[in-house]
Amino acid sequence: MTQEEFKSLFGSIGDIESCKLVRDKITGQSLGYGFVNYVDPNDADKAINTLNGLKLQTKTIKVSYARPSSASIRDANLYVSSLPKTMNQKEMEQLFSQYGRIITSRILVDQVTGVSRGVGFIRFDKRIEAEEAIKGLNGQKPLGASEPITVKFANNPSQKTGQALLTHLYQTTARRYTGPLHHQTQRFSRFSPITIDSVTNLAGVSLTGPTSAGWCIFVYNLSPEADESVLWQLFGPFGAVTNVKVIRDFTTNKCKGFGFVTMTNYDEAAMAIASLNGYRLGDRVLQVSFKTSKQHKA
DNA sequence: TTCGATT
Numbered sequence: 001m002t003q004e005e006f007k008s009l010f011g012s013i014g015d016i017e018s019c020k021l022v023r024d025k026i027t028g029q030s031l032g033y034g035f036v037n038y039v040d041p042n043d044a045d046k047a048i049n050t051l052n053g054l055k056l057q058t059k060t061i062k063v064s065y066a067r068p069s070s071a072s073i074r075d076a077n078l079y080v081s082s083l084p085k086t087m088n089q090k091e092m093e094q095l096f097s098q099y100g101r102i103i104t105s106r107i108l109v110d111q112v113t114g115v116s117r118g119v120g121f122i123r124f125d126k127r128i129e130a131e132e133a134i135k136g137l138n139g140q141k142p143l144g145a146s147e148p149i150t151v152k153f154a155n156n157p158s159q160k161t162g163q164a165l166l167t168h169l170y171q172t173t174a175r176r177y178t179g180p181l182h183h184q185t186q187r188f189s190r191f192s193p194i195t196i197d198s199v200t201n202l203a204g205v206s207l208t209g210p211t212s213a214g215w216c217i218f219v220y221n222l223s224p225e226a227d228e229s230v231l232w233q234l235f236g237p238f239g240a241v242t243n244v245k246v247i248r249d250f251t252t253n254k255c256k257g258f259g260f261v262t263m264t265n266y267d268e269a270a271m272a273i274a275s276l277n278g279y280r281l282g283d284r285v286l287q288v289s290f291k292t293s294k295q296h297k298a
Numbered sequence: 299t300t301c302g303a304t305t
Contacts, residue, residue, distance in 0.1 A: 106305055120305090256302095
């Protein structure tokens with residue numbers, strides 16, 4: 001949404017004294033929120049009643065009174081992971097509400113199935129409240145959950161947009177350059193080959209299994225400098241890749257040595273694993289397998 | 299550093 005569209009939407013309610021759509025300083029992209037000052041205070045109520053909950057494209061907008069600008073409300077946004085898949089937004093809010101006033105919350109869901117990804121966000125009114133929630137809930141098991149949840153401050157959503165755009169570009173254009181599978185596999189030498197049978201056996205025992213998104217593959221022994229493009233390059237030739245992810249340390253932004261690749265078709269995923277497990281990348285020997293169920297820290 | 303997830 002542009003500043004002009006923002007002004008037009010809220011200007012339809014009444015005369016605006018001033019308004020601002022907040023945008024990324026570098027890219028100019030909307031950060032997804034803004035402020036409106038109406039000449040007539042009654043129009044503010046009217047805007048809330050009329051526009052709150054309005055669905056615009058993929059988003060449902062929230063319209064409410066702005067909180068007073070203050071340093072104490074900054075950095076009060078939390079990222080929560082390992083939530084039970086059965087926990088809904090209301091239940092998550094109930095869990096966190098003991099620590100303060102929740103401004104917004106969200107649980108991320110699989111785009112195809114609508115099932116929770118076990119990951120969400122909680123924005124508190126005050127940073128102190130968020131800090132207390134981390135102290136009280138990080139590493140704790142909710143109700144009858146089998147796994148402890150992780151609660152931490154959320155990343156800043158800015159500056160990622162450029163990389164996301166590049167990833168999208170790559171994803172939509174890379175495959176046209178790939179040839180038939182049996183021609184591509186010859187490009188990869190195998191340092192420590194495994195058999196197709198061992199992959200099949202593994203499939204019957206401990207792998208996570210296909211999700212709506214496909215088959216998830218665990219890749220270990222990536223270099224600290226590894227990025228998403230190397231995963232696209234390694235796995236793309238074997239077939240349809242829907243997603244790649246390099247896991248990085250948030251502080252250093254260096255790869256933590258592993259990543260994930262999601263492939264649509266089992267046969268292509270199995271062939272990629274058989275070919276790339278033991279593959280020498282630079283001075284490292286990759287370990288590649290189907291992702292197993294998450295191992296949690298004792 | 300051997301299984302994440304960042305609206």
